[in-house]
Structures are given as structure tokens and as C-alpha cells.
Amino acid sequence: MIKNFIEKLLGKAGAGTKSRFGKRVDVPASTHGIDPAMVDERAANVVRTLQGAGFEAYIVGGAVRDMLLGLRPKDFDVATNATPEQVKQLFRRAFIIGRRFRIVHVVYGRGREHEVIEVSTFRAYLDNAAAEQVAGNEKTSRSELAGMQHAVDSTGRVLRDNVWGPQEEDAVRRDFTINAMYYDPATQVVVDYHGGLKDAKSKTLRMIGDPVTRYREDPVRIIRAVRFAAKLSHLGFKLEAKTAAPIVKSKKLLDDVPQSRLFDEMLKLLQTGHSLASIAQLQTLGVARGIYPLLDLVVERAALPLVNAVLLDTDRRVGEGKPVAPSFLLACVLWPDVRDGWNARLSQQQHSHPALQDAIEGVFDQRIGDVSGRGKLAGDMREIWLLQPRFEKRTGSAPFGLLDQPRFRAGFDFMRLRADTGEVDEALVDWWQEFSTGDADIQQDLVEQLRQEQAKRPRAPRVQRAPPPEDEALAQRAARQTGDSGEAKDAVTGMALDGDAPKKRRRRRRTSGKGGAGEGSMGGVPPSA
Numbered sequence: 001m002i003k004n005f006i007e008k009l010l011g012k013a014g015a016g017t018k019s020r021f022g023k024r025v026d027v028p029a030s031t032h033g034i035d036p037a038m039v040d041e042r043a044a045n046v047v048r049t050l051q052g053a054g055f056e057a058y059i060v061g062g063a064v065r066d067m068l069l070g071l072r073p074k075d076f077d078v079a080t081n082a083t084p085e086q087v088k089q090l091f092r093r094a095f096i097i098g099r100r101f102r103i104v105h106v107v108y109g110r111g112r113e114h115e116v117i118e119v120s121t122f123r124a125y126l127d128n129a130a131a132e133q134v135a136g137n138e139k140t141s142r143s144e145l146a147g148m149q150h151a152v153d154s155t156g157r158v159l160r161d162n163v164w165g166p167q168e169e170d171a172v173r174r175d176f177t178i179n180a181m182y183y184d185p186a187t188q189v190v191v192d193y194h195g196g197l198k199d200a201k202s203k204t205l206r207m208i209g210d211p212v213t214r215y216r217e218d219p220v221r222i223i224r225a226v227r228f229a230a231k232l233s234h235l236g237f238k239l240e241a242k243t244a245a246p247i248v249k250s251k252k253l254l255d256d257v258p259q260s261r262l263f264d265e266m267l268k269l270l271q272t273g274h275s276l277a278s279i280a281q282l283q284t285l286g287v288a289r290g291i292y293p294l295l296d297l298v299v300e301r302a303a304l305p306l307v308n309a310v311l312l313d314t315d316r317r318v319g320e321g322k323p324v325a326p327s328f329l330l331a332c333v334l335w336p337d338v339r340d341g342w343n344a345r346l347s348q349q350q351h352s353h354p355a356l357q358d359a360i361e362g363v364f365d366q367r368i369g370d371v372s373g374r375g376k377l378a379g380d381m382r383e384i385w386l387l388q389p390r391f392e393k394r395t396g397s398a399p400f401g402l403l404d405q406p407r408f409r410a411g412f413d414f415m416r417l418r419a420d421t422g423e424v425d426e427a428l429v430d431w432w433q434e435f436s437t438g439d440a441d442i443q444q445d446l447v448e449q450l451r452q453e454q455a456k457r458p459r460a461p462r463v464q465r466a467p468p469p470e471d472e473a474l475a476q477r478a479a480r481q482t483g484d485s486g487e488a489k490d491a492v493t494g495m496a497l498d499g500d501a502p503k504k505r506r507r508r509r510r511t512s513g514k515g516g517a518g519e520g521s522m523g524g525v526p527p528s529a
Contacts, residue, residue, distance in 0.1 A: 020172060021193065022194045030334040033326060036185065038477050043185075058184050060120075061079075062075065079120050080122070081123060103118055103121075106118075121223050172194070176206060177206065180208060203235060204238065206240040211242055226287070254292075267326050270326075273319050283299070283511070294330075306423070309420055326382065327377050331414060332414065337366070338502075343358075388418075431450075
């Protein structure tokens with residue numbers, strides 16, 4: 001022990017240090033079998049550019065794992081010994097982001113077709129016991145953290161670690177062994193420090209180092225463990241027993257993680273093509289509740305027809321390479337709350353549109369809170385919900401106006417799922433499908449045909465009021481024979497019975513001035529109409 005302590009002081013690597021950092025193994029292409037054609041050309045270009053400037057650079061993480069397993073990666077990350085500032089100087093469109101750990105986004109293309117290659121600098125291994133400790137979190141201690149390179153909170157969660165180091169230290173900082181391999185597209189060599197290739201072949205998800213300590217450093221690793229187990233479950237992967245055992249007890253550490261980060265991690269669980277498998281893993285690992293309130297609700301409602309349908313549809317679209325929107329998924333999950341709140345307000349004789357708006361705001365307050373700042377996500381959800389009653393209006397210009405709405409397709413797909421669960425008539429969906437895909441003549445014919453069908457329907461009979469009781473009828477007759485001032489009037493002529501001429505009522509003159517009620521400034525119809 002004393003010898004190791006002295007070697008540490010002198011900067012020498014003791015036996016314990018070697019074990020901690022692992023042993024570098026260079027695995028040739030003949031052994032790992034990665035197909036070079038699976039490498040994204042833009043990621044390969046980033047690696048070539050960095051290597052050409054004299055730096056080390058590798059494709060790293062999940063992309064290497066997926067290529068080893070024969071899966072086509074959706075994202076490519078690069079790791080290098082160049083600092084963020086040095087990386088930024090080498091690329092025309094590169095942006096440094098992040099506070100806890102600074103990385104660089106190298107952007108290729110524009111608009112929806114753009115691709116981002118995330119470039120991170122090798123991180124140094126740091127002893128969190130020696131880190132500076134702050135009493136608060138990322139928000140409450142922002143000014144204090146500004147001058148720190150390595151800081152933790154009172155639970156040991158790492159808040160800041162912008163310290164660079166060699167590749168072997170970067171490898172030990174990564175979470176799972178299968179995510180800690182480096183691939184050089186130029187030499188086609190995989191660099192492995194912790195037996196990631198062996199674990200990939202044995203289909204094992206194993207945490208590097210002590211799992212309890214690693215979950216304490218970053219509690220979000222609990223959610224990542226669930227996500228990787230779900231993503232790879234169809235290949236037979238399972239969490240190693242020592243990696244899975246502390247998850248339930250470590251779950252309370254998530255209470256200190258910012259809500260916005262948990263929200264993002266929830267979306268990754270549900271929108272990476274394995275949402276139902278993720279829910280199954282949450283239940284299997286005993287963390288179906290308590291990670292994040294909105295995620296609890298998704299798990300609770302996963303068996304409901306509408307929610308189950310949207311989860312299946314989300315997994316299908318991701319598998320087909322189609323885009324998915326979190327607003328659509330959450331709109332389906334929260335629709336029962338909106339629908340019930342809407343119906344409750346309608347039963348209180350509120351008008352339909354204001355009642356729906358009030359119900360939506362109530363659901364946002366109760367379920368969403370301030371996450372995402374009620375911005376685009378909330379705006380898209382609101383539009384999807386508000387479009388639903390408009391699909392019932394198919395005469396006149398209403399259907400043409402609805403078709404021009406930017407969120408028409410999302411609203412229509414939402415209605416289609418409601419129809420699949422029996423909440424909406426299938427005939428309504430079929431009508432809108434034909435209307436939205438037909439030309440102008442077909443659309444006009446559909447509207448006219450519907451108008452004629454509605455004209456043929458028998459009108460509801462007018463409700464005849466029962467005659468009032470005799471004493472009430474006498475009272476009403478007496479009231480008609482009495483003016484507002486109380487003077488008696490003839491029951492037939494309405495003339496005052498005292499012989500005086502009836503008072504002439506003055507008519508109010510309508511003003512035609514600008515802004516008057518006659519011009520529709522308060523919702524009235526303009527005279528010219």
C-alpha cells in the first residue's frame with residue numbers, strides 16, 4: 001500500500017492503476033469483422049482531418065458497438081486528443097457546446113438533411129474524492145462552478161469535469177465496456193481496453209468499474225442501462241448481475257438530476273425504436289416508477305389502446321428510418337386527461353372551444369410543468385388537440401381551411417389512431433383521407449355530397465312545451481296586462497286603461513362612426529357584409 005502511494009506521488013503507474021485503466025488491445029479487422037462500408041463518410045472525414053493535422057482521432061462509442069454487432073449506426077461520434085478550440089479551428093461549421101463537459105458539433109449539410117458529428121476530447125480520469133464540492137446543483141451554483149474544472153455535489157454527482165487526458169483514461173471514464181472501444185477507419189483497427197469485444201460476443205452489458213460508484217457519479221447511467229438493455233434485448237443481451245443489482249437503490253439519486261435532462265433521457269427511451277422493450281426493462285429491473293413522473297404515466301398507460309398504438313407506431317417508424325415527433329407521442333399519452341377534462345367542462349355548459357383550451361392548460365399545469373418552457377413541443381401538442389373537433393366540420397369552406405393548417409397531417413394521424421381504438425368513426429377518417437389526397441374536383445364533390453346527405457336527414461321535431469298550470473297562466477296574463485311602470489293595459493290592444501295615449505318609445509340611432517359596434521369591432525357583422 002505504501003509503495004503504491006509513493007508511486008502515485010511520483011507519478012508512476014502502480015499495479016492498481018494498470019488494472020483500473022485496463023490494457024490496450026489492438027484488434028485487427030480480421031478479428032472484429034467490421035464492414036468499412038458501414039462507416040459514415042462524414043465521420044471518416046472528421047477523423048482524417050484531425051489525423052492530418054497531427055492529432056489522434058477515432059470513431060468511438062455506440063457506433064463501434066453497433067458495427068461490431070452488424071447494426072447500422074444512426075449516429076457517429078469521434079474522440080480525439082485535440083482540444084475543443086483546436087477542433088473548431090479545423091472545420092468551417094463547428095460549434096463548441098456544453099458546460100459540464102465541452103464538446104464540438106461539426107455540422108454537414110443544411111436544413112433537415114444536416115448531419116452532426118459530435119467530437120469530444122479524451123477525458124482525464126479524476127478522483128472524485130479530491131474534487132471541489134459545491135452545496136447546490138448546476139443552476140444554484142452556476143457562478144461558483146464557473147471557475148472550477150472538477151466539481152461534485154454533496155451526493156458525489158459530477159457537475160464539472162473539463163479536464164483532458166490520454167486515451168486509456170478516457171476509456172475508463174466511459175460507462176459500459178461495449179461502449180468503450182475506438183475504431184480507426186484508416187487502419188480498420190479497434191482499440192479495446194476493457195474487454196468490450198469479449199462482452200459483445202457473450203452478449204453482456206457490463207459497467208466499467210464499480211457500478212455503485214458509477215451510478216453516483218452520473219445517475220442518468222441508470223436510464224442508459226435500461227435503454228441499452230432494451231435496444232439489444234432482441235439480440236440476447238442482458239445486464240451483468242453486478243451492474244443490475246444497485247439500480248433500484250441508486251434510483252433515488254435521480255432526484256438531484258435536472259428535470260430537463262430527465263425529460264430528454266425519457267424521450268431517448270421512447271423514441272429510439274425500442275419503446276415497448278424499454279417499458280418491459282423498466283418493469284423487469286424494478287424501476288417502472290420513480291424515475292420521472294411523465295415516464296411513470298407512460299408505463300402506467302402503455303396497455304391503453306391509444307398509447308399502445310402510438311408506441312408501436314413510433315417503433316415502426318424509427319425502424320423504417322422515418323422521423324418521429326415527441327409532441328405526437330406525448331399528445332397520445334396525455335389525451336385521456338385532455339378528453340376527460342374537456343367532457344367535464346362541457347357537462348358544465350361551457351362552450352366547446354374554450355372548454356377544450358381550458359382542459360389543455362390544466363393538463364400542461366398538472367403533467368408537463370415548465371419542462372421545455374412550454375415552447376414548440378407544447379405548441380405542437382396544443383395544435384394536435386385543438387384540431388380534433390374541427391374534423392367534424394366538413395361543410396362549406398371549413399374542410400379547405402383545415403387542410404391548409406401546418407399541423408393537419410399530425411392532427412389527422414392522431415384522429416386515425418383514435419379511430420383505431422374505436423373513439424372516432426372510421427367513416428370520418430376515410431372521408432378525410434379521400435379529401436386530403438384528392439384533387440380540387442374530388443374535394444368539391446365530397447363536400448357537396450355530404451351537404452346533400454345532411455339535407456335529406458329528417459330534422460329533429462320541435463319540442464312542444466307543456467301548458468303552464470292555471471294559476472301560472474293567470475299570472476302571466478296579468479303580467480302582460482301590466483306595463484313596466486305597473487299601469488294596467490288592455491289585454492288586446494295593449495293601450496293604457498287610464499285613457500292616456502301610450503308613451504312613444506324613442507329609437508336609438510345607430511352610429512356609423514369608426515370603431516362602433518355596427519362595424520363589427522366587437523365581433524358584429526359590418527354593414528357592407
